[in-house]
Amino acid sequence: MMMTHDPHWRKSVLHGDSRTIIKQLPDHSIDFILTDPPYNLGLHSTGNIPLPGRADMNNDVAEWDKVEFCPEEWADDFIRVLKPSGNLFIFTSYNHIGRWYNCLDKRFDTSNFIVWHKTNPAPKIYKAGFLNSCEMIFTCWNKRHTWNFISQSEMHNFLESPICMPPERLKSPKHPTQKPTSILKKMIRIASNEDDIIFDPFMGVGSVGVAALELGRRYIGVEIDRTYYDAAYNRINHTLQRIQETQK
Numbered sequence: 001m002m003m004t005h006d007p008h009w010r011k012s013v014l015h016g017d018s019r020t021i022i023k024q025l026p027d028h029s030i031d032f033i034l035t036d037p038p039y040n041l042g043l044h045s046t047g048n049i050p051l052p053g054r055a056d057m058n059n060d061v062a063e064w065d066k067v068e069f070c071p072e073e074w075a076d077d078f079i080r081v082l083k084p085s086g087n088l089f090i091f092t093s094y095n096h097i098g099r100w101y102n103c104l105d106k107r108f109d110t111s112n113f114i115v116w117h118k119t120n121p122a123p124k125i126y127k128a129g130f131l132n133s134c135e136m137i138f139t140c141w142n143k144r145h146t147w148n149f150i151s152q153s154e155m156h157n158f159l160e161s162p163i164c165m166p167p168e169r170l171k172s173p174k175h176p177t178q179k180p181t182s183i184l185k186k187m188i189r190i191a192s193n194e195d196d197i198i199f200d201p202f203m204g205v206g207s208v209g210v211a212a213l214e215l216g217r218r219y220i221g222v223e224i225d226r227t228y229y230d231a232a233y234n235r236i237n238h239t240l241q242r243i244q245e246t247q248k
Helices: 018-024 075-081 094-107 181-191 207-214 224-246
Strands: 009-014 030-035 049-052 054-055 082-092 112-118 136-140 159-161 197-200 218-223
Touching: 009 207, 009 224, 018 075, 018 218, 030 075, 030 181, 030 207, 075 082, 075 094, 075 181, 082 094, 082 181, 094 112, 094 136, 159 181, 181 207, 207 218, 207 224, 218 224
Parallel strands: 009 218, 030 082, 030 197, 112 159, 197 218
Antiparallel strands: 049 054, 082 136, 112 136
C-alpha cells in the first residue's frame, strides 16, 4: 500500500528504488518532503584515523554514499508530487547545496537553508582543521505554504542538537547518518500540519517516519537497502502500535 482512499491510513513503508516509486505518486499529493539523500562525501574519505593506544576512529562512509548522486534527476518529480502549499527540506552538504539551489531555486517562490549544529561532533585529535560540526538543510516553498511559527525565536535558520546517540541510535544495523528525531520533529512541526503526508524517498532506518507518526502526520518512506528497510519497517510499526495503544 502506498496511498489509499482509507481516511485512517497512517503509513506506507516501501522497499524499492525510489526513482521508480516516486513516479507512482499522484501529482500534488504530498504536503512535506523531508529527506536525507546521499552526500557523496565518501568519495573524499581519507579512511580510518589511527589513534595511539586505542582503536582507530571510523572515518569511512558507507559504500552507498560512493555511488554518484545527481540532485538534478530529482527536481522534476519533487515539484510534481508536492502540493502548492507544501514544503521541501533536503539534508545536504557543501558539495551538493549549489546543485540543489541551481535546479530548484528558480522553480519556487523562495529557497533558503538551515544549519544544523551538532554539539558533539567527532573530535579531531590532531587539531589539524575545523570539526565537522554543521550540516545544511536546503529548503524551498511557494506563497501560501504551510508555516507554523509561533515566535520570532523559532524563526532562526539554525538548529542545535547532539548527533543521534544511544539508545535512539541503532546498534544493528548501524546507519552512519542516522538523524535524531528531535530535529526532525522541529522541522515537521513548523512545515506541516496534523494528518499531512510526509514523504521521504531516502528513508534509511526510518527516523523521519518515527518523528512524523509521533506528531500525528501520515508517512510514506522508501528505502532500497534491505537491511535498512527492515530496521525502518520494525521501528515505524512499533511506533504506530505504541501510539494506537495509548489512544485506546
